[in-house]
Amino acid sequence: MKYIVALxxxxxxxxxxxxxxxxNIVASRNIEFEQIYPHPGWVEHRxxxxxxxxxxxxxxxxxKSGVDVRDIAAIGITNQRETTLLWERETGKPLCNAIVWQCxxxxxxxxxxxxxxxxxxxxxxxxxxxxxxxxxxxxxxxLDSIPGTRVRAAKGELCFGTVDSFxxxxxxxxxxxxxxATNAGRTMLYNIYEQKWDEALLxxxxxxxxxxxxxxxxxxxxxxxxxSILGREIPIAAMAGDQHAALFGQGCFxxxxxxxxYGTGCFVLMNTxxxxxxxxxxxxxxxxxxxxxxxxxxxEGSVFVGGAVVQWLRDEMGLVASAAETEPIAxxxxxxxxxxxxxxxxxxxxxxxxxxxxxxxxxxxxGTGRAHIVRAALESIAYQSADVIAAMASDAGxxxxxxxxxxxxxxxxxxxxxxxxxxxxxxxxxxxxxxxAKGAAMLAGLATGVWTVADLxxxxxxxxxxxPAMDEAKRARLLTHWKRAVERARAWAEE
Numbered sequence: 001m002k003y004i005v006a007l008x009x010x011x012x013x014x015x016x017x018x019x020x021x022x023x024n025i026v027a028s029r030n031i032e033f034e035q036i037y038p039h040p041g042w043v044e045h046r047x048x049x050x051x052x053x054x055x056x057x058x059x060x061x062x063x064k065s066g067v068d069v070r071d072i073a074a075i076g077i078t079n080q081r082e083t084t085l086l087w088e089r090e091t092g093k094p095l096c097n098a099i100v101w102q103c104x105x106x107x108x109x110x111x112x113x114x115x116x117x118x119x120x121x122x123x124x125x126x127x128x129x130x131x132x133x134x135x136x137x138x139x140x141x142x143l144d145s146i147p148g149t150r151v152r153a154a155k156g157e158l159c160f161g162t163v164d165s166f167x168x169x170x171x172x173x174x175x176x177x178x179x180x181a182t183n184a185g186r187t188m189l190y191n192i193y194e195q196k197w198d199e200a201l202l203x204x205x206x207x208x209x210x211x212x213x214x215x216x217x218x219x220x221x222x223x224x225x226x227x228s229i230l231g232r233e234i235p236i237a238a239m240a241g242d243q244h245a246a247l248f249g250q251g252c253f254x255x256x257x258x259x260x261x262y263g264t265g266c267f268v269l270m271n272t273x274x275x276x277x278x279x280x281x282x283x284x285x286x287x288x289x290x291x292x293x294x295x296x297x298x299x300e301g302s303v304f305v306g307g308a309v310v311q312w313l314r315d316e317m318g319l320v321a322s323a324a325e326t327e328p329i330a331x332x333x334x335x336x337x338x339x340x341x342x343x344x345x346x347x348x349x350x351x352x353x354x355x356x357x358x359x360x361x362x363x364x365x366x367g368t369g370r371a372h373i374v375r376a377a378l379e380s381i382a383y384q385s386a387d388v389i390a391a392m393a394s395d396a397g398x399x400x401x402x403x404x405x406x407x408x409x410x411x412x413x414x415x416x417x418x419x420x421x422x423x424x425x426x427x428x429x430x431x432x433x434x435x436x437a438k439g440a441a442m443l444a445g446l447a448t449g450v451w452t453v454a455d456l457x458x459x460x461x462x463x464x465x466x467x468p469a470m471d472e473a474k475r476a477r478l479l480t481h482w483k484r485a486v487e488r489a490r491a492w493a494e495e
Contacts, residue, residue, distance in 0.1 A: 001020060001021055001071060002020075002021055002071060002072075002073040002450050003018055003019065003020055003021075003026065003065070003067050003071055003072050003073065004018075004019045004072070004073060004074050004075070004076065004441040004444050004445045004450060005017070005018050005019075005058065005061065005062065005072055005074075005075045005076070005234075005441070006019065006075075006076045006077075006078065006436075006437035006438070006440040006441040006444070007054055007057075007058060007075060007076070007077045007078070007167065007440070008078050008079075008242070008434070008436050008437040008440065009050060009054050009077070009078070009079045009080060009163050009164075009167060010079075010080050010242065010263065010264065011080045011083075011100065011101070011102070011263075011264040011265075011308075012032055012033070012035065012264055012308075012311065013030050013031055013032040013033065013053070014030070014031050014033065014050065014053035014054040014056075014057045015028060015029065015030045015031075015057055015434075015437065016028065016029050016054070016057040016058040016060070016061035016062075017061065017434055017437040017438075017441070018061050018062060018064075018065040018067060018072075019437075019438065019441045021450060021451075022459065023432070023438055023441065023442065023459035023460065024432070025432060025434065026065045026067065027061050027062075027064040027065035027066075027067075028061055028064075028434070028437075029056075029057040029058075029060040029061040029064060030057065031053040031056055031057045031060075032053075033045070033046075033049040033050070033053045034046070034049060035100075036097060039105070041103070041104035041105065041346065041493070042103050042104070042105050043099075043100040043102040043103040043346070044097040044098060044099060044100060044103070045083065045097060045098040045100055046097055046098070047085055047087070047094040047097065047098055047166065048094075050098065050163060050166065050167075051166070051167070051170050054167060055171075055229060058075075058229065058230070059229070059230065062230060069230050069231060069232045069234070070232065072230075072232075072234050073234075073235070073444075073445065073448050073449075073450050074221075074234065074235045074236070074237040074238070074444040074445060074447065074448040074450065075171075075225060075234055075235070075236045075237065075238075075444060076236075076237060076238035076239075076240075076245075076440030076441050076442075076443055076444030076445075077164050077167055077168065077171075077236065077238065077239045077240075077440060078164075078238075078239075078240050078241065078242050078245040078436050078437065078439065078440035079162065079163035079164040079167065079183070079239075079241060079242060080100075080101060080163055080242060080264075081101060081162060081163075081182075081183060081186045081241040081242060081243070082101035082133060082134055082135045082138075082162065082186050082187075083098050083099065083100045083101050083135075083162060083163050084098060084099045084135045084138035084139055084142070084160070084161075084162065085098045085160070085161055085162070085163070085165075085166045086139070086142050086146075086149070086158055086159070086160055086211075087158065087159050087161075087166070087169070088157065088158060088159075089156065089157055089158060089159050089177075090157070092169065092170065092175065095142070095146055095149065095158070096142065096146065098163070098166075099138040099141070099142070101133055102133075102304060102345075102346040103132070103138070103346070104132050104346055104347060104355060105132070105141060106132040106137035106138055106140070106141045107132045107355045107356075109132075109137040109140055109141060109205075110130050110131060110132050110137055110355070113130055113137070113204065113205075114130055116204070118130075118201075118204055121200065121201075122188060122201065125191045125192075125193070125198050125200075125201065126185065126187075126188055126189070126190060126191065126192060126198070126201070127185065127192050127276060127278075127284055127285030127286055128185075128186070128188055128284055128285075128286075129282060129284060129350075129353050130188070131349075131353055131355060132347075132355055133302070133304070133349065134186055134187060134188040135162060135186060135187040135188065135189070136187050136188030136189045136201065136205050136207070137188065137205065139160050139187075139189075139205070139207055139211075140205040140206065140207060143206070143207065150206065150208065153207075153208045153210060153211040154208035154210055154211075155210070156210040156211075158211050159177050159211065159213070160207075160211045160212060160213070161177070161179060161213055162179060162183045162186070162187070162241075164179055164180065164183050164239045164240075164241070165177065165178060165179040165183070165213045168222055168223065168236065168239065171225055171226060171229065171236060172222065172223035172224060172225065172226065172236060173223065173224055173225070173226045173227065173233065174223055174224075176214075176222050176223045177213045177214065178213050178214045178215070178216045178222050178239070179213040179214075179215060179216070179239070180215065180216055180217065180218045180239040180240055180241075180290065181195065181215055181216075181217065181218060181287045181289070181290035181295060182218055182239075182240050182241040182244040182286070182287050182288070182289060182290070183239070183240075183241050184197075184213075184215045184287075185286055185287040186241060186286070188201065188205075189201050189202060189205070189207065189212070190215070192276065192285065192286070192287050192295070192297075193276065195215070195290075195295060196215070197209060197212055197215075216239070217290045217291055217292065217293065218238060218239060218240040218244065218248075218289040218290050218291060218443055219237070219238050219289070219291045219443040219444070219446050219447045220237065220238075220291075220447050221235045221236065221237045221447055221448070222236050222237070222239065223235075223236055224236065235444075235447075235448055236444075237443075237444040237445075237447035237448050238440050238441075238443035238444035238446075238447060240289060240439065240440060240443055242261070242263070242267075242436045243261055243267040243269055243300065243436075244269070244286075244287070244288055244289050244298075244439070245435075245436045245437075245438075245439030245440045245443065246259060246261045246267070246269075246406055246407070246435045246436040246439055247259055247269045247271065247288055247289075247298060247439065248288075248289055248439035248442055248443060249406070249435035249436060249437070249438035249439025249440075249441075249442060250404045250406060250430065250435050250439070251404075251456065251457060251459075251460060252269070252270075252271045252404065253271065253456070253457070254271060254273075255271050255272055255273035255275075256270065256271065256396070256398075256400070257270070257271045257404070258270040258271075258389075258392070258400040258402070258403055258404065259403070259404040259405070259406065259435075260385055260389075260403055260404070260405055260406075260407075260419075261405075261406050261407040261410075261435070261436065262306050262307055262381065262405065262406070262407035262408065262409035262410045262415075263306060263307055263407040263408060263409070263436075264305075264306065264307055264308045264311075265302060265303050265304050265305060265306045265307075265308065265349070266302075266303035266306035266307075266381060266384060266385050266388075266407075267300065267301075267302055267303070268300065268301045268303075268385060268388045268389055268392060269286075269288070269298045269299070269300045270298055270299045270300075270392055270396060270400065271288055271296065271297075271298050272288075272297045272298055272299055272396075273296060273297065274294075274295075274296060274297070275297065276297040277297070277299055277395060277396070279299060279391070279395045280394070280395060281351050281391035281392075281394050281395050282350055282351040282352070282353055282391065283299050283300060283301045283350050283351065283388070283391055283392060283395060284299070284300040284301070284302070284350065285297060285298075285299060285300075286298050286299075286300045289443070291443075291446070299392055299395055299396070300350075301349070301350035301351060301387075301388030301389070301391060301392060302349040302350050302388075303349055303350070303381075303384040303385060303388060304344070304345075304346050304347060304348070304349045305343040305344070305345050305346065305359075305384075306381045306384070306385075306407075306409060307323070307381070307407065307408055307409040308343070308345075309341070309343040309377045309380060309381065310323045310326055310377065310378075310409065311323075312343070312345070312377075313326070313373075313374060313377055319370055319373065319374060320374060323408070323409070323412075326374050326377070326378055326412065327378075327412050327413065327414050327415075329370070329371050329374045329375075330371060330374050330375035330378050330414055331414055332371045333369075333371040333372055333375060335375070336363075336372055336375050336376045336379055337363075337365070337367065337368055337369075337372040337375075338363040338365065338481075339361065339362070339363045339364060339368055339372045339373060339375075339376040340361070340362050340363050340376055340379075340380070340383075340481055340482055340484075340485035341359075341360075341361045341373065341376040341377050341379070341380045341485075342357070342359065342360045342361075342362075342380060342485050342486055342488070342489040343359050343377065343380050344357035344358050344359050344360065344489045344492075345358070345359045348486070348489070348490070350387075350388050350391065351387055351388060351390075351391040352387075352486070352490070354490050354491060356490075356491050356492060356493040356494040357486075357489045357490050357491065357492060357493075358489060358492040358493050359489070360485065360488055360489035360492070361373065361376070362484075362485045362488055363481075363485075378412065378414065378415050378418070379415075379418055381409060381415060381419075382415060382418045382419040382422050382423075383422065383479075383482045385419060385423075386419075386422050386423050386479070387486075389403070389423060389425075399425065400425060401425070401426075402425065402426050402427075402428060403419070403420075403423065403425050403426070403427045403428070404427075404428050404430070405419070405427050405428065405429050405433075406429070406430060406433045406434070406435040406436070407433065407435075407436070408433070410429050410433050411429075411433060413464075413466075416429060416464075416466045417466050417469075419466070420466040420467060420468045420469075421468050421469060421470035421475065422470070422475060422478065422479065423468070424468045424470075424472075424475065425468065426465060426466065426467055426468070427465070427466040428462055428464075428465050428466075429462070429463045429464050429465075429466070430460050430461065430462060430463060431460065431461040431462065431463045432460060433463070438459075438460075442456055442459065
């Protein structure tokens with residue numbers, strides 16, 4: 001029996017999952033780490049927290065599994081995307097905290113790009129919407145803000161990377177400086193059509209090319225795990241952004257297949273095959289994955305705050321003790337009592353792309369209680385996803401016939417039923433909802449001969465299917481109220 005380990009480095013935690021040859025989970029370990037908010041709208045992580053928690057999770061998961069390290073065929077990396085790090089090439093020492101994808105500090109730099117007339121060129125070359133969400137202006141901000149860094153970067157003394165690149169550097173014995181095509185495509189610096197760093201965009205953001213990593217396939221050996229970590233060198237054989245890995249892990253291999261991952265944010269991706277589809281409804285055209293040098297593409301809509309709204313209820317407001325508690329609390333009332341919660345804590349993503357929206361709760365009355373707010377928070381996850389899927393249906397010319405769901409919040413039956421109801425689409429939850437980790441494992445297993453392409457379709461099963469049961473009049477009424485709530489959250493932080 002051969003095993004694959006997936007390293008799933010997320011926004012709020014680092015996870016390691018050990019899979020067997022049937023892609024069943026043998027063991028896993030999850031370690032949360034601190035979120036840092038230096039100023040309103042700013043979000044940071046300590047690089048050491050990212051690395052140490054991921055290594056600890058890897059060691060613990062392997063120990064828990066009881067698997068002989070010699071039977072681990074490969075390791076795959078999947079990661080929170082767009083989060084930006086800068087470190088010294090010689091020492092590996094980070095120059096500062098990581099700027100997290102949620103961070104809004106570079107909104108003025110994005111506005112400058114748009115004022116300079118670069119918005120259309122950026123979209124035409126990268127498939128992205130100009131926004132502080134992406135890595136390019138984060139790197140620009142670091143080079144602007146830390147004295148001497150731009151000169152050092154031009155001399156080749158510094159390395160820029162997203163989290164996949166940072167992990168690859170630190171986990172491989174030879175310190176490879178690489179990123180894969182899915183993560184490169186989230187920087188606003190990478191031409192997804194020509195599959196190369198874009199010189200014009202690098203000039204626009206004054207970024208020296210010497211600081212950039214080499215772009216590699218999503219499936220392929222990039223180096224060997226440092227022997228000191230598990231006592232043996234193991235091929236690191238996959239790298240993919242978390243949502244791309246989830247699309248692969250859900251088996252969405254054919255054009256038109258669609259999935260939504262309910263993690264910290266929500267991310268809807270639809271496979272469009274070899275043809276990149278340009279959105280007319282503010283969605284992103286992105287690289288789904290690249291294998292043997294050949295890219296596959298997808299349409300994507302990103303919701304910035306999905307499951308994170310539950311974390312906010314727990315950590316900042318103290319309304320729940322755990323995520324699992326939200327379902328019975330929300331179910332204790334028949335509906336939301338007229339309360340709508342727009343969790344735009346870091347702006348609104350697709351299809352609105354409003355960097356200046358902020359969190360808003362509307363419809364409060366004297367009769368509003370804790371359960372109504374908890375229910376409204378859960379429903380907000382489904383409403384935001386519905387906005388994205390409606391835009392995706394318009395771009396694709398047809399609504400999805402089926403939505404494959406995964407991620408932590410997909411375990412909430414009340415939320416999944418409401419998602420099916422508000423979309424009027426069947427939602428299917430797989431047996432293994434850790435499809436991000438599963439996708440990374442599948443990509444690594446493919447690269448090392450554990451599985452063939454034909455084998456991949458046989459890996460997985462269905463846990464539950466949710467069928468819409470809401471009448472059209474109620475659905476229309478709820479969506480109308482939701483749209484009104486969104487309008488009240490728009491442009492709140494704009495000076």
